[in-house]
Amino acid sequence: MNILARNDAQTDGSPRPVLVVEGLSRDFGGLRALNDLDVTINEGEIVALIGPNGAGKTTFFNCVTGIYTPTEGQIFLYDANGKKQLLNGKKPHIITGMGMARTFQNIRLFGDMTVLENVMIGRHCRTHAGIWGALTRNARTRREEQDTIDRSYALLETVNLAHLWNESARNLAYGAQRRLEIARALATEPRMLLLDEPAAGMNPHETQELEALVRELRGRLKLSILLIEHDMGMVMSLSDRIYVMEYGSRIAYGTPEEVRNNPRVIQAYLGESDDA
Amino acid sequence: MMRPVSKALLASIWFMLLTFPVMGIKLNTVKQTVEWQFDRIILLGVAIFFLSLLWNWCFSRKGRGLPLIALPTGMGARLGRLCSLPLRDGRSRAVSLTVLLLVMLIMPLASSFYQTNIMILAMLYVMLALGLNIAVGIAGQLVLGYVAFYAVGAYAYALLNQFFGLGFWACLPVGGLLAVLFGLALGFPVLRLRGDYLAIVTLGFGEIVRLTLLNWTSLTGGSGGIKNIPGPSFFGKQLSIEGNTIFIYYLVLLAVILTIVVITRLKNSRVGLALQALREDEIACEAMGIDLARVKLSAFALSSCWAGFAGVIFAAKSTFINPASFTFMESAMILSMVVLGGMGSIVGVVIAALILILAPEYLRAFSDYRMLIFGAIMVVMMIFRPQGLVTGERRKYRISALKGEQA
Amino acid sequence: MDVQYFIELFFSGLTRGSIYALIALGYTLVYGIIELINFAHGEIYMLGAFTALLVAGVLGIMGFPAGGILVVAALAAIIWSAAYGFTLEKVAYKPLRGAPRLSPLISAIGMSIFLQNYVLLAQTSEYLPFPRLLPDMEFLDYIDNIMGPSDFLILVCSMLAMVALTIFIRYTKMGKAMRATAQNRKMALLLGINADRIISLTFIVGSSLAALGGVLIASHMGQVNFSIGFLAGLKAFTAAVLGGIGSIPGAVVGGLVLGIAESFTTGYLSGNYEDALAFALLIFILIFRPDGILGKAKVQKV
Numbered sequence: 001m002n003i004l005a006r007n008d009a010q011t012d013g014s015p016r017p018v019l020v021v022e023g024l025s026r027d028f029g030g031l032r033a034l035n036d037l038d039v040t041i042n043e044g045e046i047v048a049l050i051g052p053n054g055a056g057k058t059t060f061f062n063c064v065t066g067i068y069t070p071t072e073g074q075i076f077l078y079d080a081n082g083k084k085q086l087l088n089g090k091k092p093h094i095i096t097g098m099g100m101a102r103t104f105q106n107i108r109l110f111g112d113m114t115v116l117e118n119v120m121i122g123r124h125c126r127t128h129a130g131i132w133g134a135l136t137r138n139a140r141t142r143r144e145e146q147d148t149i150d151r152s153y154a155l156l157e158t159v160n161l162a163h164l165w166n167e168s169a170r171n172l173a174y175g176a177q178r179r180l181e182i183a184r185a186l187a188t189e190p191r192m193l194l195l196d197e198p199a200a201g202m203n204p205h206e207t208q209e210l211e212a213l214v215r216e217l218r219g220r221l222k223l224s225i226l227l228i229e230h231d232m233g234m235v236m237s238l239s240d241r242i243y244v245m246e247y248g249s250r251i252a253y254g255t256p257e258e259v260r261n262n263p264r265v266i267q268a269y270l271g272e273s274d275d276a
Numbered sequence: 277m278m279r280p281v282s283k284a285l286l287a288s289i290w291f292m293l294l295t296f297p298v299m300g301i302k303l304n305t306v307k308q309t310v311e312w313q314f315d316r317i318i319l320l321g322v323a324i325f326f327l328s329l330l331w332n333w334c335f336s337r338k339g340r341g342l343p344l345i346a347l348p349t350g351m352g353a354r355l356g357r358l359c360s361l362p363l364r365d366g367r368s369r370a371v372s373l374t375v376l377l378l379v380m381l382i383m384p385l386a387s388s389f390y391q392t393n394i395m396i397l398a399m400l401y402v403m404l405a406l407g408l409n410i411a412v413g414i415a416g417q418l419v420l421g422y423v424a425f426y427a428v429g430a431y432a433y434a435l436l437n438q439f440f441g442l443g444f445w446a447c448l449p450v451g452g453l454l455a456v457l458f459g460l461a462l463g464f465p466v467l468r469l470r471g472d473y474l475a476i477v478t479l480g481f482g483e484i485v486r487l488t489l490l491n492w493t494s495l496t497g498g499s500g501g502i503k504n505i506p507g508p509s510f511f512g513k514q515l516s517i518e519g520n521t522i523f524i525y526y527l528v529l530l531a532v533i534l535t536i537v538v539i540t541r542l543k544n545s546r547v548g549l550a551l552q553a554l555r556e557d558e559i560a561c562e563a564m565g566i567d568l569a570r571v572k573l574s575a576f577a578l579s580s581c582w583a584g585f586a587g588v589i590f591a592a593k594s595t596f597i598n599p600a601s602f603t604f605m606e607s608a609m610i611l612s613m614v615v616l617g618g619m620g621s622i623v624g625v626v627i628a629a630l631i632l633i634l635a636p637e638y639l640r641a642f643s644d645y646r647m648l649i650f651g652a653i654m655v656v657m658m659i660f661r662p663q664g665l666v667t668g669e670r671r672k673y674r675i676s677a678l679k680g681e682q683a
Numbered sequence: 684m685d686v687q688y689f690i691e692l693f694f695s696g697l698t699r700g701s702i703y704a705l706i707a708l709g710y711t712l713v714y715g716i717i718e719l720i721n722f723a724h725g726e727i728y729m730l731g732a733f734t735a736l737l738v739a740g741v742l743g744i745m746g747f748p749a750g751g752i753l754v755v756a757a758l759a760a761i762i763w764s765a766a767y768g769f770t771l772e773k774v775a776y777k778p779l780r781g782a783p784r785l786s787p788l789i790s791a792i793g794m795s796i797f798l799q800n801y802v803l804l805a806q807t808s809e810y811l812p813f814p815r816l817l818p819d820m821e822f823l824d825y826i827d828n829i830m831g832p833s834d835f836l837i838l839v840c841s842m843l844a845m846v847a848l849t850i851f852i853r854y855t856k857m858g859k860a861m862r863a864t865a866q867n868r869k870m871a872l873l874l875g876i877n878a879d880r881i882i883s884l885t886f887i888v889g890s891s892l893a894a895l896g897g898v899l900i901a902s903h904m905g906q907v908n909f910s911i912g913f914l915a916g917l918k919a920f921t922a923a924v925l926g927g928i929g930s931i932p933g934a935v936v937g938g939l940v941l942g943i944a945e946s947f948t949t950g951y952l953s954g955n956y957e958d959a960l961a962f963a964l965l966i967f968i969l970i971f972r973p974d975g976i977l978g979k980a981k982v983q984k985v
Binding site (some may be wrong): 290291293294295297298299301302303305308309310316335416418420465466468469470471472473475476477479480481483484487488491604605608611612615644645647648650651652653654655658659662 | 719720730733734736737738740741744759763766767770774775778779782783784785786787788789790792793794795796797798799800801802804805806811812913917920955956958959962963965966969970973
């Protein structure tokens with residue numbers, strides 16, 4: 001019953017890539033929003049993407065999830081068997097189906113629907129009942145539906161929202177909405193989870209809880225997680241590796257320690273006093 | 277207390293001046309005289325004074341987050357509970373449902389021919405409004421040319437009967453299917469359109485269908501329409517006019533019940549959830565792995581088929597159709613039923629459709645003003661109660677982890 | 684090909700197109716500021732035509748000279764239409780700022796139906812004759828079948844109105860504030876521009892232009908009816924989209940193109956499908972070139 005359980009295929013110790021981005025560029029009119037980016041995320045890794053506002057972090061997410069098509073470069077997602085799949089030109093829903101899920105910087109929940117229903121929609125790409133099933137409500141449809149409900153509820157328990165399952169999503173507090181977005185993304189059974197500023201607007205206590213949640217997801221699910229975040233405390237303590245962007249380009253990457261001491265990063269951040 | 281009053285006074289003067297030419301002047305071009313109608317202006321001024329007070333009061337309540345009237349919410353919940361009977365069990369509910377059904381069954385036998393006809397019309401609109409509700413209310417796709425699908429159904433039957441002699445029962449599924457095909461034909465090109473552009477395109481589509489019916493005289497008879505459309509045969513026999521009407525009444529009643537059951541099931545299914553997600557946020561919808569194109573096309577197809585069925589029945593009922601029955605105003609009327617009843621609410625839309633069709637029929641004072649009122653309803657509802665009369669119609673879920681506990 | 688006939692059609696298209704352009708300007712101005720398809724705009728045009736008819740009728744019965752009547756009726760139409768437009772915005776759209784995108788559109792559709800039926804109930808469902816007020820223009824005699832007095836008046840008046848609008852938008856303080864608001868409402872607010880007033884102003888300007896169109900068409904066609912706004916409004920909206928909604932020159936170009944296209948369709952093919960052509964064009968443009976001939980494509984923000 002627990003979707004969080006997945007058999008572990010990992011055998012040798014070498015890191016296996018999940019998401020590989022090579023030479024990604026994206027233009028808007030004459031403006032280059034992303035410039036020749038290389039990013040690799042390995043299985044079970046937590047990686048942060050940081051940089052000043054307008055550096056192109058969310059644009060990167062939008063390219064990877066298929067909302068924007070890249071101008072140049074290639075994006076690959078590895079499936080559970082280690083097979084490499086090209087994402088360029090695929091529609092967002094296909095990419096989600098292949099195992100990529102995301103949350104949004106400016107929360108995009110289905111406000112008029114209940115908390116549970118929000119998560120149930122995440123199960124859409126893993127379920128099959130069609131119009132015929134809806135009309136006849138045959139045994140298979142009912143079984144699938146009950147399974148969707150129970151799995152969604154279990155996910156709500158994971159993000160600590162189970163008690164609010166029948167509320168309208170719009171009535172939730174800010175931090176709870178962000179957690180609901182994560183639950184909804186998890187319902188699609190991703191291998192790669194993209195979190196766009198998950199801690200924005202959260203108080204320190206909530207941020208801590210979030211940190212624990214992200215760790216738990218990685219630990220229990222072997223999920224690979226890429227997050228955009230401005231909360232440096234969280235980024236430093238949570239990430240295995242960090243990519244730093246400025247003006248659409250990657251200016252540094254490495255472990256938190258390496259990035260912290262990188263002179264270009266320091267310069268980029270000191271130049272932008274209102275950030276970080 | 278003074279401010280609202282002076283505001284209302286100001287509004288009343290403003291509207292008296294504003295409406296002066298249209299309301300106050302009546303030209304008699306034959307006798308070359310002017311009739312000044314100051315009485316109407318004064319009456320309007322008084323009405324505006326009180327309306328303005330009411331308007332401001334409503335805004336102050338809305339501003340403080342209070343419901344406009346205590347009644348609608350409570351009543352809505354109660355009505356909702358009452359009307360979602362078929363979905364639940366419970367003996368008392370089953371009893372009241374049976375009573376309602378019995379009343380509906382006895383009605384044509386106990387009342388006049390005229391009233392039966394009105395009920396048929398009202399129930400046809402219930403079907404139409406429920407159908408449109410799938411696209412507009414559940415899936416959030418503002419379709420302004422819904423009447424085109426109604427016309428497709430009606431003309432499908434009329435023409436197939438005229439040229440090929442096909443009967444009602446053969447044409448009923450054909451009409452629905454054709455409407456679906458038209459829905460898909462409209463749906464494909466508009467997949468990428470934003471909400472307001474979609475609305476206008478569907479409006480244009482509806483008008484093109486109507487203009488084609490009007491001008492393709494050799495096929496459709498133009499504005500003269502098509503006459504002598506037979507009613508449905510009853511086990512192979514054609515019925516008399518009265519018998520036909522009663523038969524159609526039961527047919528429509530059955531169709532409405534079927535519509536309600538089907539749409540309720542649809543709304544509460546996996547597909548229904550996807551449709552609702554589409555209404556809420558298209559981008560999030562895509563990111564959750566939902567194929568937008570597919571869901572949008574389903575919305576169009578599922579929505580238009582009811583109009584097709586209703587069209588076939590309408591043609592059989594009225595025995596005569598012409599393009600004048602399928603103007604934009606019809607679409608607007610059906611839309612206002614959805615708006616009044618509550619976007620996505622099945623119970624609400626049924627009630628709204630019944631009210632908006634029956635009230636003008638039985639309250640003569642209403643009938644002249646019906647389109648005026650339909651227009652006003654759309655504005656007022658959007659401002660004060662965009663969710664419609666009936667809200668909180670929510671599906672119940674049983675969670676295995678919470679044995680027995682239910683919300 | 685008959686050149687004479689071609690020229691006739693061209694000028695009759697130009698006349699029509701100018702009217703579409705006048706109404707289209709109202710759509711484009713409003714859309715530029717609040718991104719709303721002001722569905723009731725066609726009714727404002729109809730109200731302008733009706734007001735002119737009523738005022739002209741009263742003055743005519745009182746025995747005023749024709750030329751004077753036309754000027755007074757046109758002024759009355761502009762004033763009242765502007766007032767209707769202003770009131771329309773205050774009642775039906777202002778309370779819906781910040782509401783979901785479709786709410787104001789539904790409200791606008793409701794208002795359109797309301798206003799049509801308001802005129803229908805207060806006046807009549809029949810076509811009312813609009814008095815002949817135009818003097819004969821002798822200098823037009825030798826191009827008689829190309830352009831009558833009313834065509835001439837339409838071309839001259841609409842051109843003047845468009846020039847006036849351009850000057851207003853470009854050079855006056857209010858016009859500049861309007862442009863600023865259209866470009867970036869938040870920024871304009873920060874710079875001390877009162878957005879509510881600019882929106883009201885936009886409705887007043889747009890409605891005045893529509894009213895002018897209404898008076899001109901009424902004197903051209905010689906009759907007025909409560910239902911003329913719906914079709915004219917939709918066609919003008921088509922024109923606005925054709926030229927790129929939000930763009931002022933676009934509205935004028937779109938109006939003229941649509942008018943001439945319609946005129947040629949009627950002249951060379953058939954008058955029956957004239958309206959269907961406009962709708963087909965509307966659908967075609969919205970689907971394949973939603974930003975119009977002169978518009979630029981926008982990127983959706985996520």
